[in-house]
Amino acid sequence: MHKTNKQTKCKHTLAVFKCLPCWTPPLTSFSLYICLFTLIFLVLSQSHHPILHEMALFLCLFFFLISSSSACDRCVHQTKVAYFSKASALSSGACGYGSLAVGFTGGYLAAAVPSLYNNGAGCGACFQMRCKNTTLCAKQGTKVIVTDLNQNNHTDFVLSSRAFRAMANKGMEQDILKLGLVNVEYKRIPCEYKNQNLAVRVEETSKKPNYLAVKFLYQGGQTEIVAVDVAQVGSSDWSFMSRNYGAVWDTDRVPAGALQFRMVVTSGYDGKWIWAQNVLPVDWKVGVVYDSGVQINDIAKEGCSPCDDGSWNSR
Ligand SMILES: *[C@@H]1O[C@H](CO)[C@@H](O)[C@H](O)[C@H]1NC(C)=O
Numbered sequence: 330m331h332k333t334n335k336q337t338k339c340k341h342t343l344a345v346f347k348c349l350p351c352w353t354p355p356l357t358s359f360s361l362y363i364c365l366f367t368l369i370f371l372v373l374s375q376s377h378h379p380i381l382h383e384m385a386l387f388l389c390l391f392f393f394l395i396s397s398s399s400a401c402d403r404c405v406h407q408t409k410v411a412y413f414s415k416a417s418a419l420s421s422g423a424c425g426y427g428s429l430a431v432g433f434t435g436g437y438l439a440a441a442v443p444s445l446y447n448n449g450a451g452c453g454a455c456f457q458m459r460c461k462n463t464t465l466c467a468k469q470g471t472k473v474i475v476t477d478l479n480q481n482n483h484t485d486f487v488l489s490s491r492a493f494r495a496m497a498n499k500g501m502e503q504d505i506l507k508l509g510l511v512n513v514e515y516k517r518i519p520c521e522y523k524n525q526n527l528a529v530r531v532e533e534t535s536k537k538p539n540y541l542a543v544k545f546l547y548q549g550g551q552t553e554i555v556a557v558d559v560a561q562v563g564s565s566d567w568s569f570m571s572r573n574y575g576a577v578w579d580t581d582r583v584p585a586g587a588l589q590f591r592m593v594v595t596s597g598y599d600g601k602w603i604w605a606q607n608v609l610p611v612d613w614k615v616g617v618v619y620d621s622g623v624q625i626n627d628i629a630k631e632g633c634s635p636c637d638d639g640s641w642n643s644r
């Protein structure tokens with residue numbers, strides 16, 4: 330029914346999630362035992378106590394709910410997508426990537442609805458999508474990266490016209506543009522940056538000695554950055570940073586000297602720390618992109634049934 334193969338990877342590194350059990354995934358069968366056990370117990374004890382009955386019902390329901398959707402690397406979702414006629418509409422997107430966005434995945438960009446944009450945590454997430462008309466569209470679809478927020482909730486995504494056209498079969502590009510709106514299925518996929526680490530760009534609003542704003546670029550894997558701390562290299566006196574907007578994090582308590590970062594990213598069923606030990610030099614400058622020396626390749630799970638099998642070579 331579900332796969333528990335990734336179970337050994339389950340690590341509770343994020344404090345908030347410490348109380349969640351590591352054995353959440355194999356619950357499908359486990360929940361049956363729990364239900365049976367409680368019911369048998371109730372029958373044997375011939376209890377007529379209403380609280381016990383409620384507890385049994387609650388336990389059964391609880392475990393059933395947890396186990397009714399499997400934890401997957403990928404789920405396939407259905408929506409419609411439209412496109413922006415101007416490429417510039419996306420490169421000035423809400424994530425704040427600016428003109429850098431065009432360099433990501435060759436200009437295959439997307440604006441995502443608030444639930445996927447997730448207050449900016451969804452910035453830089455990668456998706457594969459294909460339209461459902463097999464005459465019109467290629468079966469492997471196209472891969473896009475989120476650089477903007479789509480306020481209009483009629484479609485989960487609005488794509489750059491380049492990405493929208495790329496869904497079409499050869500010779501059908503004009504036909505798909507003419508339609509303007511197509512039914513698609515899509516799934517989250519890991520972002521892959523060949524020979525490219527996670528990078529930190531110092532924003533123009535930064536001002537020594539107190540204020541630092543950075544944005545994260547080239548975030549690999551299938552994760553979201555949910556917390557960032559900064560400290561002087563070699564120090565354990567960490568200051569937390571806050572998400573200012575989009576992919577931009579800031580703090581007005583900047584440690585002196587060269588700076589290291591640590592981030593909490595969603596991973597597996599919870600989260601994990603990523604530590605970039607030496608990122609900004611003592612004389613960090615605004616507008617410069619610094620290599621973090623690390624890359625993220627974790628996969629954050631989502632719940633659905635059945636899971637996507639990873640191949641889109643057949644319909
Ligand atoms: C699929 O697209 C082709 C070409 O645009 C169109 O002629 C056809 O009617 C479409 N099929 C469906 C089921 O929408």
Ligand SMILES: *[C@@H]1O[C@H](CO)[C@@H](O)[C@H](O)[C@H]1NC(C)=O
Nearest residue numbers: 442444480481482483484485
């Ligand atoms: C879109 O948002 C509006 C207002 O926020 C809401 O009334 C409507 O039901 C939403 N539509 C969809 C398809 O979610």
